[in-house]
Structures are given as C-alpha cells and as structure tokens.
Amino acid sequence: MSIDQKKQLEQQLWNIANTLRGLMDADEFRDYILGFIFYKYLSEKMELNANKILSESGETIKYREINENTQDGIEYLEAIKDETVESLGYFLKPSELFSQIAARGGQIEEATEDNSASESNTDSFILGDLALILRNIEQSTAGTDSEDDFNKLFEDLDLTSTKLGRTEKDKNKVISKILGHLDKIDFELENTESDILGDAYEYLIGQFASGAGKKAGEFYTPQEVSKVLSKIVTTGKTKLRSVYDPTCGSGSLLLRVAKEVQDVAFFYGQERNRTTYNLARMNMILHDVHYSKFDIKKEDTLERPQHLDKRFEAIVANPPFSAQWSANVLFQTDDRFSQYGKLAPGSKADFAFIQHMIYQLDDNGAMAVVMPHGVLFRGGAEGHIRQYLIEDCNYLDAVIGLPANIFYGTSIPTSILVFKKCRENPDDVLFIDASQHFEKVKTQNMLREEHIDKIVSTYRDRKTEEKYSYVAKISEIKENDFNLNIPRYVNTSEADEIIDLTKIAQKIKSIDSSMVEIDKAIAAFCQELNIESPF
Template sequence: MAVLHQKLFSAADNLRSKMDASEYKNYLLGLIFYKYLSDQLLGKVVEVADESPEEFDTQEKQAELYKGLLADEDIRGDLVETLIDTLGYDIEPQYLFNELTAQAKQNIFQLNDLNKAFIDLSFKYVQFNGLFDDVDLKSKKLGSDDQQRNITITEVLKKLNDIDVVGHSGDVIGDAYEYLISQFASEAGKKAGEFYTPHEVSVMMARIAAIGQEDKKLFSVYDPTMGSGSLMLNIRNFINHPESMKYHGQELNTTTFNLAKMNLILHGVNDEDMRLRNGDTLNKDWPTDEPYTFDSVTMNPPYSAKWSPDDTFLDDSRFNRYGKLAPKSKADFAFLLHGLYHLKDSGTMAIVLPHGVLFRGAAEGVIRKKLLEDGSIDAVIGMPANLFFGTSIPTTVIILKKNRTTRDVLFIDASKEFIKGKNQNKLSQENIDKVVETYKKRENVEKYAHVASFEEIKENDFNLNIPRYVDTFEEEEPVDMVAIGASVQEIRKEKEKLESSLYEMISSMQFDEKNAEWMKGALEVFNRGK
C-alpha cells in the first residue's frame, strides 16, 4: 500500500496546484481504473495464449504478444471473443495504458489518443458508459491550451504506470480514494464522509451483517446510499459463497456512482451480478421489482440531510406504518426506514447515523417508538468521534432486524476504544473484534455493554441515548486530605525560606541614591508579606 500511496502523491503533484482535491481525485481514479482494465487484459492474453507468465513478465512483452496474435487473422476473432466472454471487454492495442505511457515517455503522447481510448471503450460496452466523464481532458484547469494539458497528463501517466493495480491486495479504488482524501482533503474532505466509509468501520458493519447468514448459497446486499461501494464489497469477505453474491446499490451523486461502479468492476464483480442506479433514494422508491428485499442492507447516508417530502409520502409503503415522516431538515430516519423496508425477514441491516436519532423528539420520537415496539432495533453501537472524513462528530451504528422474538436492545459503548490519529481516529483489529464478539454474546459487560429490556426502554420514554444504559463513569479515588494538608505546610515552609533568602539578598545589595527609593519600597513589600 505504501507504493500505491507514494505513486499517488507523486502523480497528484502535477495536479494539486491546478485544482482542488475533489477534482483531481477524479482524474487519478479514472486513470487508475483504465490502467487496471488494460493491465488485466494483457494478463488474460498471456493466459489465453497458454504462454508462461515468467517469460512474458513485462507489459511491453505482453503487449507485443497481443499485437502479434491480433495480426494473425486465424486467431484474432477467437481471441477477441474470448476476451469479451471472460472480461466483458477488449481494448485496441494502440489504446493500451502501457502504449500510451510509452508515448508519454518519448514525449509524443497526444491527449486525443487517450480521449479516443475512453470513447472506444464506453461506446462498445454499456457497462463503461459515463465512467470516464469526470476525466475531462479538455478542462482548462489542466492547462491553458492543448500543449499544456498534454504536458500535465503526460507526467501523470508516467507516474501512475508503475502502480501494480492488478496485484494490489485490497480495495484499490477505496485505498486510493481514502489516501487522496486524507492527504489532500481541504476541499474534498468537507463531505467525504458521505461517500467513503473508513475501512475499519466498514469491516465491523459487514461482519455483523453477515452473522448467521454465512452459509447462504445465494446472498444479496443492498446499499441505497452506496458511495464508493466499499460497504457492499466488504460483506463478501465474511460469507462462504462470495462468488454467487448479488450487489444492488443506488447513489445520487453521478461522480460517486461512477466511482462505485469502477470499484465493483475492479473487484471482479461481473456486470450481471451488479444492479446499480444513479438516482435519489428518498424521492422515489427503488427497486420496486424483484428482488426488492435483500439479505443484508448496509448504509452510511449523509447525516441530517434535507429532503422534500409532501403528504403523499405518508402513503408510501416505506413510511406509512410509522405515523410520521422524518423532518424535512433531517432525513436520517427516512434513510433508515427505506433500508429497513428493503430488508428480508431473515436479514440484517447496519446503518451509520449521528447520535441525534437516538434521543430527538417530535416526529423522530414517534418513529423511534414504533421501531422499538416492533422490535426492529436489535443493537445500538456508539462509535468514537472523528472516525469519518469531513466530520468530527461521534456516530452510532444501528443494527436492525425483522421478526425478532424479543424487543430488547443491546447497547455497546465503543466510543472510548480507538487509535488516536493525527487527522482521523481509527479502530484497531482488537477494537473491531471486541464489538463483534460482544454483539454475538449479547451479554452485559461492565462499562461497555448492556442488554436493555423493552420495559427499561419504555421507562426511559423510548430515549436510546447510550449513557442512559451503559454507565462508563469512573469514580475518582478518595482524596487524602491529611496528605494534602501536610503538602501545603511543606510548600508554605519552602516559600518562607525562599522569601527570607530573597530578602537577605536584596538587603545586602549595593545601590546608588537614584535607586534608593525603589529598594526601600521593595523591602517594605517583603516586610508586609511577612
């Protein structure tokens, strides 16, 4: 990961002075994604040709092999067909990332060739439509004219070329995105928490959402505010048949929607296994056709966002059983109810929200009471402050289920257990394990967890503020007044010694008539003090 970060930092140097982080991350991530597609294709060519990876160990050799095979009319058709069947796309040799980089190294690269590469891929294959729209190669921010823009992208290509995106372990787009935000996020960081859930939080939520469902042969996940898609992707690490997993997601921001689609493709998710939509989750329900309920729902919606419900929303199937709508100024419960509506009876939902949802009254109090009466709220987990990009507020992860046989709620206060970071706090593996194990055991843990009965919650007027249920107060040790008194006496004696010594020193000083008045005053002050 260090190499990835180093290369990104270096590539960003060519863009940082020209635009803010929210813009240049689009260029870097778009180019990394295209490089992944190109590099993956070359690796597949070596495999299809049944050649030795050791012999074809550089992209230059792989590209030459590809060109040679395509030049053979007897082989070309079958090769392209195989690439499309296995990868879902092909790329013309002149548009390969390493070919464009080779031109950049010789200073003969032309922006138009990269633009043609994007158009060719997007035009031929529907899954890539719009994915490169944010890599605006005509933007004047890259340079005032074509020559300057050419120079800028030339330098970026050369620096990104050495990143091993195919061999990178982990979430390439997520790792790259998180690094870019954390390092350069003066602008992008303002709302970054809305579309990237820190990896450790994502892992914790995924582990809980998968509990009891690990052996399902077919597993479906839904994220109505999917951001970069990392929450959905993490689920597959904790189930036993990830190859048959289906991904359903929606995202309002088009740039972020494209980011999520790139992320899923980078993780080898086939087009037929993902169903993604660029749209407003709250304004109109989706999906409304089969399947519309899912084994797991994971969400990190924008906190306390505004929304525009009218009275017709009270008839909406997502909200009509709760008596009230979430307030227009705070859509938190609207997001929660949307996700819960799309959860299977046997499924688990995990959502990140600000603490206000736990105790605010009015309409939110009515909705919360109904959820508790239905037994839908399974657990409330208090998270540390400053975990998310762009906001320092502490958050809560709420776990929801349907058809529970009990209405109790497990409260976990994990707010004090984290690794303090320079800009953002983080969860350690031990912090995550403790939350998950406590959730599984569902037992009281002093100063950490409490299983509250429905009656106990009712007595608290359905207020779920965590300190009402988990007492983390640490009593101070009794004060030894005798010891303090003795210490005060010692300090006074020491003070008297110092004053006496200072008095003697001033008294013995030689001084002229000009300073006589000042010395007299100083000695009088000392005498009064005694």
Template sequence: MVQQHQQELKKQLWNIANTLRGNMSADDFRDYILGLIFYKYLSDKLNRYCDNLLVEDGITFVESDDELINELRDECVENLGYFIAPKQLFSSLAKRGDKKEFIIQDLERVLVDIEHSATSADSADDFNGLFEDLDLNSSKLGKNPDARNAKIAQVLTHLENIDFHLENTEIDILGDAYEYLIGQFASGAGKKAGEFYTPQQVSKILAKLVSLAGDVKSVYDPTCGSGSLLLRVARELESSGKQGSHQLEFCGQEQNPSTYNLARMNMLMHGVRYDKFDIKNDDTLEHPMHMDKRFDAVVANPPFSANWSANDLHLNDDRFSDYGKLAPKTKADFAFVLHMIHQLNETGTLAVVVPHGILFRGAAEGHIRTHLIKNKNYLDAVIGLPAGIFFGTSIPTCILVFKKNRINDDNVLFIDASNHFEKGKAQNHLRDSDVDHIIKAYSKRESVEKFAHVAELSEISDNDYNLNIPRYVDTFEEEDAVDLDAVATDLSDIETKMSTVDADIAEFCKQLNIKAPFLAGKE
C-alpha cells in the first residue's frame, strides 16, 4: 500500500511539473514546484500538529482565536522550528486561487512570514532564505501579474488535490517523492542540474560502504548538493537495522545558494529535526564551515576536476600542510579528498567519487597519492565504476575508500566494476545486483578473477604508487585462437573456385569475341 501510494504520488508530481511549466525550462520550474511542495509539507505538518494539540478542546487549528494562536505559535516554533497562521495555510491559499482570486502578494507574505517565524529560534539558520528562489514576479511565470497569478494558482490547486498523507508514513513517502523529483529534474536538465544530484545507485554504494561497521552517529558531505547522499546514509543504517535516522547528526556544505536551499528543504521533508542537521552555504575548500568537527562517516561526489585557488597559503592549512604540495589549480580532486580525510574521525570511513585521472596523474597529485599510501596508509580500497552513469558526463569514475585505522593495513583492495551495468540510451545504470556484487567483494576482501584483487603495499610500491586499476585487476578477455591450417585450407578452396569461375568467364567472353576484363594488360 505504501509503495503503491508513493509511486502514484511520484507520477502525479512529475505530470504536474511537465504540464504546468509550459515554455519554462525544467531547471527554472524546478525551484517553483519544489518550493511550493515544501510549503505544502510545512503547512500540512503544522496543521496536523496543532489539531492534535487541540483535540481535548474540541476545536481545530483553523477555528482557533487570536489568543490560542499566539500560544500555539510558541509551541510550534519550539518543536517544529517555524509557525504558519491558519489563514496562511496552503489549503487556504489554494482555495482562494481556485476561485480566481489574486493571491501572489499574499503568498509572498506567507513565505516571508514562515522564515521570520524562526528568526529568534534555534532553527533560524535552517529556515533563513529558504524560499528566496521563488521569484513570484518573474516574467518566466507569465508576461503580466494576472498570467503569473493564474500559473501559481494552477500549481497550488493541483498540489492541494493530491493526498500527501498516509498515516504514520507520510514523511518518508513525501520526502522520497521530493527526492524523486530532484532526480528527474537533474536527468532532464543535464550537467547543470546533475551537479546537485548523485545517481541513486552510486549513492547506495557510498552509503553501504560507510555503514558496514555500524555505530555511525554523524555523517558529513562537503559538497552535499541537495542532501540526498546524506539521507541515503541514514536510510542504509535504518534498513540494515543498525540504527534509526533520528540518532544521526547530519552536516554538509554547499556552494550553490539554490542547491543549498534544496538541501535544507530535503532534510526537513525527510523528517530530520532542525536541530539534527547543520548545512552551510559557502565554498568548502576556501571557507570550510565544520573544521572543528570530526565525523564517523564522510561521503561525497565532488565536482570532477574543478578549479580552485591552490593558493600557497593553503600549505599552512591543517588539511594540506602535512602533504607538502597542493592539488593543481585546475584539478581540485585531491584538495577535496584531503579536506574530507581531515574531517574524518579516527574510527570512521570515508567514501568519495573521483575521476580516474586521480589514480595515475603525476606531479603534485602523484606526490600526494604516494604520501597518502606510503606515509599515512589511509587508502583502503579503489572501486572502478562504469562510464556514463553520471548526469552530463561520460568520463570513467571510481570510488576511493579511506580509513585512518585500517584493519587490513598491509594491502589495498582493487575492484573493477566497469563492465557491470545496464546500458541505457542516454545514460548507463547500475543494477541492484551490480551494487550487491561490489559490496560483497568489498566485505569479503578476496581476489576474484577479472573483478577484484587484494594488492600488497609492496606491489603498489613497485608500481610507483600508480593506482590505475588495470595494473591490478586483469579484465582482458582472450579471443578464440585462430586455426591457421583451417584458414589455409579455406583460402585454397576459394582460390580453386575462383580459378574455375575465371575459366568460365574467359570462355564466355571468347564466344562473344570480347576480352575478359580481368585479362586486360596480361597479354
């Protein structure tokens, strides 16, 4: 029942998005529909919460007088982190919009008031600027105010007619549907939108890798995008029975302001309390916001080969100073890796997606790679992924796993999963069986022909700390041996037959008193 409801909800939401956006790009419309879904979620959640508080009084929230509303305001801000007045509920504005009333100005006021309701509360950072991407006066919505009002009213009406609530499970259902929409917009908008979304199966691998040991109390993503990867770790811990998501502390940082807003919305939509997550908006490499914290699990899919300052001042930074060299200015991959290692606690696990080039490039990257393995001995595994599984890029990628206190500290596991996928038209996909195959190989840590190899540190040293996977996992498939005798016999047969044909043609041409074309120049 739950799964059926969830699938129907996803289908309805995506149909609404495609029907209502008109000529607007999917990337632009994303901010409107996701923002308004979030407003509905906050509204419905608060309405139910207040109705439950008022059961003994025999009235509902919308029937409350001003005095009671003020009392409920304090209760809601303390426990939910925000407040919405009865007349500002989503259902109220949707009804007015359905009656063709002009509601855009009132809606703008509501969204501002929701943010302001948390201004003096502990939840202030999590609600500040949440709706700033919803420009209700943008010409993208319509050429004039009436056209824009009609468009917004349509969206509200459609959303109001969807049953988002299923007893005791509405958070997961709506949160997952919201995450589904983020993924749909990412795949529809290509590379730009793909920057804030990691394909679900890749997220699952990363989450499983950092969750295997259990006892994860904190998780961190320095390039958290929409926050889906953080939530995937919680889901993995929960589904494996190791712990509930309510026990987790979520921390992340995201440079893009719009995506940062999505991440905070995504957290709240999945029922994460405002005091259990700390998402910051800034450049992680230049302005890290969680330097005083260390985490049990660190996961990330940083932008591949991004630019960064590589300023020499970073050589005095605790994150990079021990390595003697900085990641190149045009390839920040190792800068992200070293940042994440710095944030990892002594017993935690780090899993990060990186481009293949990081495994074998020389110069500063070769120096850092050698130091990480030879002097630090932090690298635990290298997992090669198929090409074409990320939105907007076909470059081959891999997952690096790091631990500061490794059980298997005399070897590194190499897994080549590059040929294990389902081919798609625009994008390749990892199947559940592919994910399970990778995790099983990592857990067993045994050499498997053409798939996995346990490399002694001496072997890596002999390869001059080049981690290119084909050096360790031989996936070459020999072609069937050629029978030269059989080929010679076939050629002899062909020559015999051709001679017979030539003779027949020559005889035919003689009868016609013409010269056979293949005899030209031979007489």
C-alpha cells in the first residue's frame, strides 16, 4: 500500500469515527469505533484461517458457505474450532462474521425511505445478536491458554447506551451505519508483509488522544517520543527476549519497540485503567502479536505489581507525571524500595516508578522512562533516592531534555532518563538538551525525524556538542550535589555582546556635535520667518 493509500485509509476510518462525534465525547466514541474495527479484524482473521484449514483438508467448500444447522456443518465447525482456538485463540461461527452482521444491518439504510418496511424487517435488527456475538468471542476462549487475553475484552462496548440513540431502533440504525461503512474497507489481511490495519489503528488512537485533553496521557505516548525511547533501549540489539511497560496504556509504546528490532520474544505490561487495559490487549492482537507472546495485566503497578518474578531486557515507560501513591510504610520492606532507605513522597510517585522498573531491569538490559523535570533537582526523599542511584548504584546513563508542549494534555517540558545496570561508560553521564529542537504545528510542538535522529545519534555516539550535549563526569555531578538540572551541564545561553565604551563615548560626542549644528540651522530658519526660536 502506497503512502497516499495509507492516508486515504486513515481518513476513511476517521470519517467513520466522526459518525459518533455529535453523540458523545471523543474518549467514549473511541471505544465503539476501535471495538468494531477489532471485531472486523477478528472476523476476517477467522475466515482466512478457516478457509485455509478447509483447503488443506481437501475441501472445496468455503467457511461462510457452511450450514450450521446440518450434521455435516456441525462436524466442520467442531474440527475448525479446535484448530482455530489453538492458533488464533478464539472462534467465530460463519453467521457471526462481521460481514454477515453488516449485511443484515445494511438492510436498514435500503429501507430508510419506507418506514413501515424498516419497522417490519426484524432480520435487520442486529443489536441483540451483535452483543451476543461479542460475548461468544470471549466465551470461546474459556478454559484455554488465551482466556486471560480475551476475558471481558468488549466490556466497554455498551450497545445499550442511550448515547447511541433514544430508542432501540435509533441505536440499531447508528450501529448498522458504522458497520456498513467499515465493511466496505479492505484491510488486506492476506498481505502478511503489511501491517495496514495496525498502522491505521495506531493512527486512530493518536487522533483520539489529540482530542482527549488531559485524559490522553492515560493511554497514549506521542509516536515521536515512543521512537526515541524505543531506539535508545534497542541500541546495539537486533532481538529482545522481553520488553516491559509498567504503565502501558494502549500498548503503543511496547509495539513501537518491536519495530526497532527483528523480533521480540515476549511483551509484558500492566495498566490500572480498565478501558485502557482492554485497548492494550486489542492493540496487541490487532498487530498480529500472538496471544502466547504477550501478558498484559490490569492492576496498579506500584501497589499490586503482577510481574515481580520477571527481569526484562528492555523497559520503556511514560508514567503519569507526579501521581499520588500510598507510600505505605510497609513498602520500606518491599524489595523494590528497601535498599534506598527512603520512599518516594506520597504526593509524587515519579521515583517510585523508577525504583520499580530498576528492580525489574535485567543485568544486560536498558531502561528509558519519561519524567517531569522535577525529578532532576527536587530535594528531600527524592534527592536521597537520586543520589543513591548515581553514587551507590551507578545506574544512570543519560538525561535527555525534551521540548515543552509535546505531550497531549500538558504543556510542561519533560525529560527522558536512561538507566543501565551494567554501563559501558561507568565514569560519566550524558546530558542532552533537545528542548529547542522541534517544529511547532498549530498548538502542539512536534519532534520531526531530524530531531529524533539527532537525539538518538548523540546518545549512541556519546559526544559533547556545544549548546546541545555534554558528557559529565560522576565527580562533576557530585560537586553539584547530584542535581541533574540540565542547564548546569549544557549551556545553551547566548554570549552577551561585548560593548566598546570608548566607541560609545565617541558616538555620543558625534551626536552632540550634530545636534548643535541642527539647533543653529533651526534658529536661522526661525529668524528668517520672524518667529521666536525654541533655543
């Protein structure tokens, strides 16, 4: 698919999403549109897989042609279900395919001009059957290895919501219209070399984030920031055993890491928001990550961590900035925090997230995390933890300052902290000030490819560049009381212009002489005009 075709697809999907714009908020119609796209994906994947099974068995019949009410049809479905649940993780009957439901819903639009025909056509009423199909998808995984990955996956897709319409007929009409438009789009799932649908899904998530205000930070990290984090943690590697995001949101950051290497063996994530947790699992499956290769958990990472027995080769995260947490005294004996002697304050969990990730970082791993600038210089318990990480552990590898206003929902400048347990350069820390390198697009600042490349190449080459980067010795950081405020190390100020006072004095004298001559000329004119001179 060409770039123009890709953009056309993205615009088509966004236009369909806007069908619901007047009915509900962006973060609400997001769940419907992304949920229906996911249902279409599962359906088309199911049909392709079933047709392949039938073909390899020597059958000439197509999956959607199977009669579910005959003995032969039942036997076909039982055989196909066993293989499909193992390979795909779920199962759909022919009558449950997206295209079948969309076709039934399409009868509504055909009968729009004839209200009586529309009322009497019960086969075009799809709401009840659609709700049942979505439940059946989840239930088809019961007792299998994929059960956790599909459990309550569609719970945010509320087909009974009055926001879809005042009456059942109104709701049915809106949903049928959306399904009909989606059914006309070819996602080209047969093309295994392309991730068209995955890219389109990411595009929609980004579009919803741009209109979601402060809520956007709960589920989305801008792609340009994701690229920086991903390229840093994959430096020098072509494959990863594991990648982890303890605040994974929609999962886009985990998936971005996968684009930087040939293979990621396993994805781990945790997310406490139910809706966003469902979105992350959908995003994984829709990007063709097999259910056996990811483990996304729904829980509060700091209070109830779910993967503490694991150590990860790559960790990326964009935690909520300065979030509150319990800071319960019991955490002083928690292995994640006990060695530091102090807990991060309850009003700011930034360092608690860092400590949690450090604990789960493998010895040969790399970790890149987005943080507010306050973590670089705040004192108290945070200053104590920061000093311990640098002086005692020597885990801090780099500090990267980003421009302000590049995250949705907040305009504050942010930083990326890079940590490694086995550092190639244990005697220094790299500082990069990329805060002035961006392009302003409407009200948002954006990192372009050249900005991203400059950050990443500077990190990888570990070089000092005037007004941009500086390699600071640990001893220098110690002299600054472990304050990591970037301007202490990277001087971006412009030198004051040197003023030559002798030349200024001569210029003043010259001006004074000129004024005397001008005054004389004015006095002469006044005399000729026989008027009083002002001098």
